[in-house]
Amino acid sequence: ELEYPDQLNAGAELVERAIAAAGPDARALLQADAAWTWGQVDAASNRMARVLVEDMGLVPGARVLLHGPNCAWVTIAWFAILKAGGVVVATMPMLRAGELAVVCNKAQVSHALFDPALKAAVVEAQAEAPALTTLLDADALRSAADGKDAQFEAVATxxxxxxxxxxxxGTTGQPKGCVHFHRDVLAMADTFARHIVQLGSNDVVVGTPPIAFTFGLGGLIVFPAAVGAATAFADRPGFDALAETIERHHATALFTAPTGYRALLKLAGQHDLSSLATCVSAGEALPAATSDAWRExxxxxxxxxxxxxxxxxxxISARGDDIRPGATGKAVPGYEARIVDDVGNPLPRGRTGRLAVRGPTGCRYLDDPxxxxxxxxxxxxxxxxxxxxxxxxxxxxxxxxxxxxxxGYNIGAPEVENALLRHPAVAEAAVIGAPDEERGQIVKAFVVLNAGHDASDTLRTALQDHVKGAIAPYKYPRALDFVDALPKTxxxxxxxxxLKADA
Ligand code: 3UK
Structure with missing residues (x-):
């Protein structure tokens, strides 16, 4: 059981934990052109909190759009919004005005902090989001903050x-807003991060997931702050920049999705990745082929x-030396997980069913049936x-x-994808059920080839035979298309x- 005081401000608490663990002069944020210590992050976020409260009229509970790439100012602003009592609504930099307006209206966003380069989309969204009244870009935010006192009493949330x-x-419809409390933010540091990841104040963290995605928020902001570690930001998106950042800052901990690990494996020859000691994968299942290749x-x-x-x-995760490649792992301390049938009754071990989980955090959709x-x-x-x-x-x-x-056979798409990935010609694979008159659905694969391999009927047959040899033959892809790339979020x-829509 995690116990938190009734009064808790996660922004203030995390910065306090960082300073208590590593001291005010420890490195906190590293960027190509600049670096901040934890003492500087504390002061800078206090100044920004003052801008929010004193200049932008922020009241506790107000929702604040935070719109920018993973970088130092976004991180400092994240702490500042919480300290000021606001609610962070972070969005991925790629979102267009229409998508931003949906988010702003659903979350009743009143204030926005954004990268100057993304201003046009925010202004356009504002025209359709009546509650959004107060905008400030990061340059204006910085100059306003320069004139503020570095002390700020965090709002007693x-x-x-x-x-x-x-x-x-929103892969299955309108995006759903998930509300998380101050204690939920600390709970992710006090469960998965504390028991499994176990970062220390000397760690330097890197990763690709956007801070707007809670995988990125945890890995790049919350987990390092909780122990006074540092986060290094790449100066541009993409895996080349990630590899460069690992090398330049001697990063020790990496958070990315399986695709990221496969991309880095291809770049390992050109970049020194030997500083990495802790690697976390999430977002989709990690194929054993990827985890084996990475270990090698x-x-x-x-x-x-x-x-x-x-x-x-x-x-649910792997941990330390308790890793079974191909399996996700066991419930993280603090959580319970079980497999249930369609009406929620627990199923015996070995049976396949729906995953049910409970713990200190859990779903709270914003006004959604x-x-x-x-x-x-x-x-x-x-x-x-x-x-x-x-x-x-x-x-x-x-x-x-x-x-x-x-x-009549049930086939999980990832199992077939994993089998394909074990073939040396295959770089990426996606499998879907395509409608078929005779069988209801057939297994259909989309394959991206590694350099040096060319699409051909012979290779298609070889890949189909490879799957038949690796898993039960009825699961093999009866249809197989070679493609240049797969659609990814x-x-x-x-x-x-x-892919299903196209089929
Ligand atoms: C799938 C996985 C197998 C699974 C996320 C870590 O992915 C995150 O959040 P989303 O809301 O999606 C959740 C769904 O993604 N998934 C995620 N990780 C795995 N499937 N193995 C995995 N390791 O379908 C899940 O229901 O986008 C991941 C931390 C925070 C996150 N928000």
């Missing part, structure tokens, strides 16, 4: 006041963990199909909507629904 609203990617190249075992926007962060489908009797139903083995490891089968039923997730 309650542990159960909202701290942030995170939006799901770097000597490090990737910690795979399943998390969600609804649960704020990772609740889908809440009742997600939480049943205190258990969160994540929408994933899982299996629990005899030794207590949880195995991912598929997202419930990615199960393929072909001639900004968070590194495969968008199978797009």
């Amino acid at each position: 309650a542990a159960e006041d909202p701290a942030l609203i995170a939006f799901t990617s 190249a770097t000597g490090v075992r990737i910690i795979d963990g399943i998390g969600s926007t609804e649960m704020i962060h990772i609740f 889908r809440q009742t489908a997600y939480v049943r009797d205190g258990w969160n139903l994540t929408g994933d199909v899982y299996r629990l083995d005899e030794d207590g490891y949880f195995w991912f089968v598929a997202r419930a909507d990615d199960m393929i039923v072909s001639s 900004q968070t590194g997730k495969l968008q199978r629904f797009r």
Whole structure:
């Protein structure tokens, strides 16, 4: 059981923890052109909190859009908004005006802080978002903050006041806003980070997930702050920049999705990645092929963990030397997980069913009737199909909507993808159920080839035979297309629904 005081401000508490652990002069944020210590982050976020309260009229509970790439000012502003009693609504820099307006209206955003380069989209969104009254770009924010006192008494928020609203990617409809309290923010540091990741004040963290995605928020802001570690930001998106940042700052801890690990493996020859000691993967299942290849190249075992926007962060994961490649792992201390049937009754070990989880964090949709489908009797139903083995490891089968039923057989798309990935010609693979008159659905694969391999009928047959040899033959892809790239979200997730729509 995690115990927090009734009065708790996660922004202030995290910066205090950082300074208590590492001291005010310890490195906090590293960027190509600048660096901040934890003492400087404290002072800078106090100044920004003063701008929010004194110049922008922020009142406790107001929702603040935070719109920019992963970087130092966004991180400092994240602490500042919480200290000022505001609720952070962070969005990915890629969002267009229409998408921003949906988020602003759903979350009733009143204030916005944004990168100057993204101003046009915010101004355009404002025209459709009547509650959004007060805008300030990062340059103006910085000059206003320069004139402020560096002391600020953080607003005395309650542990159960909202701290942030995170939006799901909306792959199955309108994005859902997930409300998380101040204590939820600390809970992710006090469960997965403390027991599994175990960062220390000498760690330098890097990663690709946007801070607007709670995977990135945890890995790049909350976990390092909780122990006084440092975060290094790349100066541009992309895996080349990530590899450069690892090398330049001797990063020790990495947070990225499986795609990120595969991309880095290709760059390992040109960049020194040997400083990495802690590697966390989430967003989608980590294929054993990827984790084996990474271990061979770097000597490090990737910690795979399943998390969600609804649960704020990772609740089942591998840990230390207790890793079963291919399985996600065991419930993170503080969480319980089980496999249930369609009406919520627990299933015996070995049976495949729906994943249910409960713990110190959990789904609270912002004004959305889908809440009742997600939480049943205190258990969160994540929408994933899982299996629990005899030794207590949880195995991912598929997202419930990615199960393929072909001639009465249930086939999980990831299992077929993982088999394909084990073939040396395959760089990326996606599998869906394509409509078929005779079988209902057939397994259809989309394959991106590694350099040096060319698409051909011979290779298609070779890949089909390879799958038949690796897993039960009825699961092999009867249809197989060679493609140049797969549709992915900004968070590194495969968008199978797009491939299904085309099929
Ligand atoms: C899938 C995984 C298998 C799974 C997230 C870590 O991904 C995150 O949040 P989202 O709300 O999506 C949640 C869904 O993604 N998934 C995530 N990780 C894994 N499937 N193995 C995994 N390791 O379907 C889950 O229901 O975008 C991940 C931390 C915070 C997050 N928000």
